[in-house]
Amino acid sequence: MLRLYVLVMGVSAFTLQPAAHTGAARSCRFRGRHYKREFRLEGEPVALRCPQVPYWLWASVSPRINLTWHKNDSARTVPGEEETRMWAQDGALWLLPALQEDSGTYVCTTRNASYCDKMSIELRVFENTDAFLPFISYPQILTLSTSGVLVCPDLSEFTRDKTDVKIQWYKDSLLLDKDNEKFLSVRGTTHLLVHDVALEDAGYYRCVLTFAHEGQQYNITRSIELRIKKKKK
Structure with missing residues (x-):
């Protein structure tokens, strides 16, 4: 269905037709x-x-x-x-x-x-307060006792054509530093590797990307609610 939609949009919707048919555009x-x-x-x-x-x-x-x-x-x-x-x-x-x-x-x-x-x-x-976390957070799920990846979502408009993407990750407002053996921010990507997932890893995470525009620096924040599921027996 996606291929058909793109074909229709790419060929029919955006191909200029003779001026005699301009009434359809109104x-x-x-x-x-x-x-x-x-x-x-x-x-x-x-x-x-x-x-x-x-x-x-x-x-x-x-x-x-x-x-x-x-x-x-x-x-x-x-x-x-x-x-x-x-x-x-x-x-x-x-x-x-x-x-x-x-x-x-x-x-x-x-x-x-x-x-x-x-x-x-x-x-x-x-408003940028914790009170709105339930509304703005992206749910993501990892499996207990495995290693998994959290993805900082919806950043493509800001990271396109960039190879030096740097994301800062936080859990419950605490910065996850680079020496943390439990969590590893994968350099150049929007991924956070979580080793040996435990129940206490559940909760809210924030990923922050710095974006520069006309000499000013802005933060772009995405919030994630991590849910842990148990392995199927």
Whole structure:
């Protein structure tokens, strides 16, 4: 199904047709809301990828489509002309830093001479406190008495084309230093290796990536709730 969808989107949706068919572009087809909601922390960078245009497809279709963003069904496109915290780049809408007032539903519209469709994605920006951990954490599961890997999720927009990825890992707000024999942050990746998983390893973990933009450093934080399952007998 994925291959068929990409084929349709790549050939039909983004191929310019003769001007005689431009009437079809005036009525946009709404494809629904993206299955994934973006839960992010205030003060950190956010990149919303247009759901219809994955990054790997952007270079080939960008010369042939017009991509716009709207928020909460407003007729006004975002970002506005005077907006300094928000910009569109390579098929994604960037917010830096994100504020709680940025929460809402964002609609991405892709259009060419003969085709138009829309899809929405929901963003919620939370205050950076432990009280919201249950809402923003990604559940991950490891098996008792084995070695496993935690993955710092949803960082591709910030780590693409980088080979020097450095992630700092925390458990219950305590930094897991590089000399820790139990936990090993795999250099150049978003992975944390957990040796000999025990029940007490369950809990909340944070992974933090530093992101530089126009001379300023920003933290990008992802929270993980580790759950431990027992081996099947």
